[in-house]
Amino acid sequence: MGKQPSQNATIRALPKLCGADIELGNFIAGTDKAGGTGYEASRELLAEIEGLPIRQSSYVDNWWSTASTAPRTGVNNLGGTCATTSDWAYNPQDVSRRFLASNGGSAYIDLNHAELCLPEVMSAFDHIAAWHGMLRIMRDALDRANQGRPRDRRIQVLINNSDGQGNSYGSHTNYAISRRTFDNIFWRKTHYLPFLASFQVSSILLTGQGKVGAENGRPSTPYQISQRADFFETLQGIQTTYNRPIVNARDEALCGWSRVNGPMAPARLHVIFFDSALAHGSCLFRVGPMQLILTLLELGLINPRLILDEPLAALHSFSHDPTLKASAELISGERLTALQLQCAYLDEVKRHAAQSVFEGIVPRFEEIIALWEDTLNKFIQGDLMALAPCLDWIQKLMAIERAMEQHPELDWDSPEVKVIDHLYSSLDDDGLYWAYEGCGFAEQLVTPEQITHFTANPPADTRAWTRAMLLRRASSDNVEVESVDWDRITFKIRGRHAWPSYRAFDMADPLGFTQDLAQPIFDSCGEFGDLLDGLESLSTSIALPLEAVAVN
Amino acid sequence: MRFLERFDVQQQNHGGGDDDPGADDRLQQARTEGDRLLAAGDEAIQRALAGSNSEAFLRAGRQQGGQ
Numbered sequence: 001m002g003k004q005p006s007q008n009a010t011i012r013a014l015p016k017l018c019g020a021d022i023e024l025g026n027f028i029a030g031t032d033k034a035g036g037t038g039y040e041a042s043r044e045l046l047a048e049i050e051g052l053p054i055r056q057s058s059y060v061d062n063w064w065s066t067a068s069t070a071p072r073t074g075v076n077n078l079g080g081t082c083a084t085t086s087d088w089a090y091n092p093q094d095v096s097r098r099f100l101a102s103n104g105g106s107a108y109i110d111l112n113h114a115e116l117c118l119p120e121v122m123s124a125f126d127h128i129a130a131w132h133g134m135l136r137i138m139r140d141a142l143d144r145a146n147q148g149r150p151r152d153r154r155i156q157v158l159i160n161n162s163d164g165q166g167n168s169y170g171s172h173t174n175y176a177i178s179r180r181t182f183d184n185i186f187w188r189k190t191h192y193l194p195f196l197a198s199f200q201v202s203s204i205l206l207t208g209q210g211k212v213g214a215e216n217g218r219p220s221t222p223y224q225i226s227q228r229a230d231f232f233e234t235l236q237g238i239q240t241t242y243n244r245p246i247v248n249a250r251d252e253a254l255c256g257w258s259r260v261n262g263p264m265a266p267a268r269l270h271v272i273f274f275d276s277a278l279a280h281g282s283c284l285f286r287v288g289p290m291q292l293i294l295t296l297l298e299l300g301l302i303n304p305r306l307i308l309d310e311p312l313a314a315l316h317s318f319s320h321d322p323t324l325k326a327s328a329e330l331i332s333g334e335r336l337t338a339l340q341l342q343c344a345y346l347d348e349v350k351r352h353a354a355q356s357v358f359e360g361i362v363p364r365f366e367e368i369i370a371l372w373e374d375t376l377n378k379f380i381q382g383d384l385m386a387l388a389p390c391l392d393w394i395q396k397l398m399a400i401e402r403a404m405e406q407h408p409e410l411d412w413d414s415p416e417v418k419v420i421d422h423l424y425s426s427l428d429d430d431g432l433y434w435a436y437e438g439c440g441f442a443e444q445l446v447t448p449e450q451i452t453h454f455t456a457n458p459p460a461d462t463r464a465w466t467r468a469m470l471l472r473r474a475s476s477d478n479v480e481v482e483s484v485d486w487d488r489i490t491f492k493i494r495g496r497h498a499w500p501s502y503r504a505f506d507m508a509d510p511l512g513f514t515q516d517l518a519q520p521i522f523d524s525c526g527e528f529g530d531l532l533d534g535l536e537s538l539s540t541s542i543a544l545p546l547e548a549v550a551v552n
Numbered sequence: 553m554r555f556l557e558r559f560d561v562q563q564q565n566h567g568g569g570d571d572d573p574g575a576d577d578r579l580q581q582a583r584t585e586g587d588r589l590l591a592a593g594d595e596a597i598q599r600a601l602a603g604s605n606s607e608a609f610l611r612a613g614r615q616q617g618g619q
Contacts, residue, residue, distance in 0.1 A: 023618045029609065036614035093619070112616045152604060156613070164610065169618025223555060240619040272619065322555050385586035397555060398590060403597045415606035422613060423600045430603075432596050439592030 013298035013361045014266060016291035017176040017462060017510050018127055019120045019486075022276060023113040023169040024138070024427075025158035036163075038112035041155045043096075045114045048141035049107045051098025052471050052481040099484040101471035102456050104464030105134055106484075111241070113169050114138070114157070119454075119464030120486075120510055123363040124288035126459055127173075128280050129446040133454030135159065139427050146428075157427040159276045161227040164418055166215050168231040170240060171276040173287060176510060180263035181298045186236070186249050191304050192297055193236055194331075197246045198308040199293050200273045201315040202341035204229065205324060206285035206375060209275040210393030212400070212412065212421040214320070221320045222412035223400070225393050227275045229319035235312060240272050246311055248272045254486040256508025266510060269294065278425060278433040280445035281375065281390025288368035292349045295361050303348050306341065307331050314338075322397065324379070339379050346372055371445075389443035392433075396424045399432050463487075466513035466535065469522055470505070477528045486510075493528065505532050506539060513538055 026041040097108035104119035116134045121127050138157065146154045162168045185192045208225035216230040224230075228244075237245035250270040274286040296302065307330060308314045314328030318338040327335040336344070349369060352358075358365040378386045388394040400420050404410045410417055424432040436442040458468035470489055474481050480492040482502060490504045507513050513535070521534035603609065 025613065025615050027613050027615065029612055030604070032608065032611050036616060037612065038616050111618045113618045158613070163613050163615040165614050167615045167617040169615060172619070241617060383582070385583040388586065388590075399593065399597060401555065402590060402594065403601065406594070406597075407601065415610055416601050419603070419606045419609055420597060420600050422610075423596075430596070430599060432593060432600065435593040435596035436590075439589055441586070441589035441593060 012264070013181075013295045013357075014176045014178050014264065015122060015360065015511055016294055016362050017120050017122055018124070018287050018291065019174045019268075020118040020127065020131065020172060021115060021174075022117075022131075022159075022171045023110055023115045023161075025156075025160055025163060025169065025422075025425075026112075026114050027156055029154050029156050030152045036112075041157075042109045042112050042114045044145045044155060045138065045141050045157070046096055046098075046107060046109055048144040049098065049100070049137065051100050051107060052474075053098070053483055054481070099467065099471060100137070101468055101475065102137070102458075103130070103133065103454050104458035104468035104471075105130070107138075111169070119458050119468070120462040121459045121464075122461045124284050124291060124368055125364060125446055125450075126454075127287045128283040129450040130454045130459065131277075131283055132446070132451040135427065136451065136455050142427055154428070158422055159278055159425040159427060159433075160209060160211075160422065161276050162211060162215060162231070164211075164213060164215065164422070168215075168228060168244075170272050171228075171274055171286075172240075173271045173274060173290070175269045175271070175290065175294055176266050177269050177294055178263060178298055179265040179267045181294070182251065182267035182269065185247070185269070185297065191302060191307060193247055194307045194311065195302050195304065196293065196297060197235060197311040198306055198314075198330075198341065199289075199345050200246060200271075201308060201311045201318065202338040202345065203285065203289060204275075204315070204319055205338050205342065205379065205393075206289075206372075206391065207274050207277065207282050208319065208391075208393040209277060209282070209425065210322075210396040210421075212418050218316060219320070223322055223397060224319045225322055226315075226319040228273065229315050232273070232312060232315060244272065246273055246315065255510060256487045256506050275392070276425065277392055279390055279392040279395055279442055281371070281443060282392045284368070284371065284445055285375070288362075288365075289345075289349070289372055291362040292353075292358060292365060292368065293345065295358055296348065296352060299352075299357060301348075301352055301357070305330070305332055306344050306348070308341075322393070339376065343376055343380075346376060389436075389441055390445075392424075395433070395436060395442065396421065399424060399436075460515035463507045463510050463513035465515045466507060466518045469518070470531075470535075473522070473528065473531065479528050491528075491532075503529075503532060505535065508539065 026038055026045060028037040028041050031037050093110050095109040097106055099106045106117040108115055116138060118130045118134055121130050142155060142157050161171055185196065204226045209227045211224050211227045214221045214230055218230045231244050232246050233243045234245045236247045236249055238249045240248060248270045253266055253268050255266045277283040277286055309329045309331050317326045317328055324337055324339050327337045329335050353365065353369060384394055388398050400417055403420055423430055458464040471481060474491060482490040482492045487508055488504055488506050490502055492500045493503055494500055517538055518535060525531035525534050
C-alpha cells in the first residue's frame with residue numbers, strides 16, 4: 001500500500017508544464033556517403049524555416065549565454081550560406097537556433113539532425129497539437145527544400161529515433177517539477193528514481209514506435225516495441241549521446257537566474273526515454289501519464305511495491321517481446337508483465353485522483369486517465385485492431401505484416417521490410433502514417449483545426465505566448481532581436497542618435513507571461529520600451545506557488 | 553504465425569475479453585472495419601516496396617548518432 005495524501009494542506013505540486021525537443025532523421029536519398037548526408041540535409045531544411053534572431057549563432061551554452069558568442073557567416077560545402085561561429089564558440093549540438101514568432105517554439109541543428117522544439121504547453125492534448133503543428137511547419141520546409149530536386153535525390157525526413165545501423169537520436173520531453181522533487185529523484189531519496197524508471201520502462205507498450213530488428217549489440221529480434229530501448233545502457237546519468245540513461249539527470253531549469261529560490265522553485269526534468277510518436281495516442285501517452293506520475297512524485301505519493309528489481313533488463317526484455325508475455329521481477333520478488341505493471345501504476349493514479357491531487361496540476365487529467373484505462377483494457381481484451389489506430393508500434397506492425405502477407409517472398413530480414421519500418425515515419429507524402437491518417441484509420445485526439453492553430457499561434461497559457469508576441473512586435477517596430485532563449489530575449493534598440501543599446505527581457509517564470517496577463521500590456525503600450533517596462537512588472541507577480549512548503 | 557495472431561492466442565489462453573455475449577460480434581465488426589481501413593493504406597505500402605533499391609535507400613539513410 002502506498003502513502004496516503006498528506007494532511008498538510010500547504011503541500012502542492014507545480015503545474016506540470018511540458019516542453020519537447022525532438023531530433024529528426026534527415027538525409028538525401030540516393031546519395032551514399034560514408035558519414036551520411038545529415039549535414040547537408042539538416043542545413044537545407046533549416047534554411048527554409050524563418051525565425052529569430054536573424055543573425056545566427058551556435059551557442060556554447062544554450063542556457064546562460066545565448067548572446068555571448070561571436071557568430072559569423074560561412075559557406076557550406078553545397079555552395080550555400082550557413083551559420084558558423086568562431087571555433088571557440090562552435091557547439092555541434094546547437095547550430096543556427098532560431099525561435100519562431102509564429103508559435104514560440106524553435107528549430108535548430110543538433111549533431112546534423114534538424115531538431116524541433118515545441119513551445120511550452122500545459123496540456124498533454126496541446127502537446128499533440130503543437131507537435132503535429134511543428135511537423136507541418138517542417139513538412140512545408142521539406143517541400144520547399146525539395147523543389148527542383150530530382151525525385152531520386154529528394155531530402156528525406158524520418159520522425160524516428162534510429163537509422164537501423166546503430167545510430168540513435170532523441171525525442172525528449174521535459175516537465176516542470178520543483179527543485180525539491182528534482183533533488184529527491186537524484187540526490188535525496190532512494191526510491192523516487194526507480195519508481196519513475198519502472199513506470200517509464202513499462203510504458204513503452206503505449207509510447208513505442210516499433211522497430212524491425214535490434215541494435216547496439218542486443219540479441220537479434222524480428223520486431224520490437226521501442227525504437228530507443230536498445231540504446232539505454234544505464235539507470236541514470238547526465239549524458240545523452242552515449243551510455244544513455246533511462247532517467248536523465250541534466251539539470252537545466254531554463255527559468256532564469258536563481259531569483260526564485262526554495263523547495264518549490266522550478267526545476268526541469270529532462271526525459272530522453274521516449275520514442276518519437278506520430279499516432280495521437282502514442283503522443284498523448286508519452287506526456288499525460290508522465291504528468292500524473294511526476295505529480296505523485298512531487299507529493300511523495302510513491303508505492304515502492306511497483307519498483308522493478310532491474311529496470312534496464314526489464315526494458316530490453318519488454319521491448320523485444322511484442323506479444324507482451326515477457327515479465328520482470330519487482331523488488332518484492334513478484335513478477336509482472338509490462339501490461340500488468342502499467343495497470344498497477346494506473347490504479348495508483350486513479351486512487352489518488354479520487355483525492356483530487358491532480359486538480360490544477362494536470363489539465364484534463366480525467367480524460368488522460370480514461371484514455372489510459374481504455375487503452376490498457378483493449379490490451380487485456382486482445383483487441384489489437386482497436387489499438388492500432390492510436391498506437392504507433394501496433395499500427396506499424398500491422399502495416400509490415402500486411403506487406404509480408406501480400407509479398408510472401410519477404411521475411412523479417414528483407415531490406416524491403418526495414419524500408420517500410422522507416423517509411424512509416426517519413427514526413428513526405430510517402431509516409432505510411434500519413435496514409436493511415438488520410439484514410440481515416442489513424443485515430444485523432446485533436447482536430448486538424450487545433451493542429452493548424454499551433455502552426456501560427458503560441459499556447460495562450462504559458463510564457464511561450466509572450467515570447468512569440470514579443471518577436472512579432474519587435475519585427476513590426478523594427479527592433480533588432482539580438483538573441484533569444486527560453487527564458488530571456490535580448491533586444492538591440494537604436495536610440496535617437498542611432499547608437500544601439502541592449503536590453504534583456506527575462507521570463508524566468510515558465511507559468512507566467514500568459515496571454516491573460518500580458519495581452520492588456522501589449523494592447524496599451526505603443527512604444528517598445530514601454531512594452532518591456534510593462535511586461536517586466538509581471539516578473540514581480542510571479543505565478544509560482546512560492547507560499548507552498550514541500551515537506552516530502 | 554504472425555505476431556498479431558500470437559498475441560490474440562495468448563490473450564484467449566489468459567481468458568482475455570469480458571463476459572458480454574455481444575462482445576465477440578462487436579470485436580469482429582471492429583476488425584472487419586479496421587481491415588477495410590488498413591487496406592486503404594496498402595497503396596502506400598506498394599509504393600514503398602516499388603521504390604528504388606531498398607538496400608541503397610537504407611545505406612543513404614545512415615545518420616550521425618545524436619542525443
